[in-house]
Amino acid sequence: MKDCCGNPHGRKTEARDEPISPLQGFTLSPPPSETGPEPLYRVVYTIDINAMNARRAAQRAHEIMKDPQSMPPVLDVIDFRGRLTRIDLSEP
Secondary structure, three states: OEEOOOOOOOOOOOOOOOOOOOOOOOOOOOOOOOOOOOOOOEEEEOOOOOOOOHHHHHHHHHHHHHOOOOOOOEEEEEOOOOOEEEEEOOOO
16 A cells, blocks of 8 residues: 555646636545444546446446456545555555
C-alpha cells in the first residue's frame, strides 16, 4: 500500500488551452465517520470502457469486475479523514 498525494492517478498533468469541465475536476468526498466496529472506507475502481451508452459501459465494467480471469485491479481507498491510499491487488 502507498499513500497518494498531489496527482492521485500518478500521471503527469498536461497544459490545456480549453477550460476544465466539471468531470475533469471530479472529486470524491470521504465517507462519513461511523462508530461501528470497523472504520468505513470509500473504494474507487476506475476503468475506461468503450460502449454504446452509459448503461452498457456500467454493465461491462461489472462483468469485468466479476470475471475471475480479469487482472486484479488497482483501487483508490479513501478513509473518513480524506486520506487516499492506492492499493494494487496484483502485488503481494
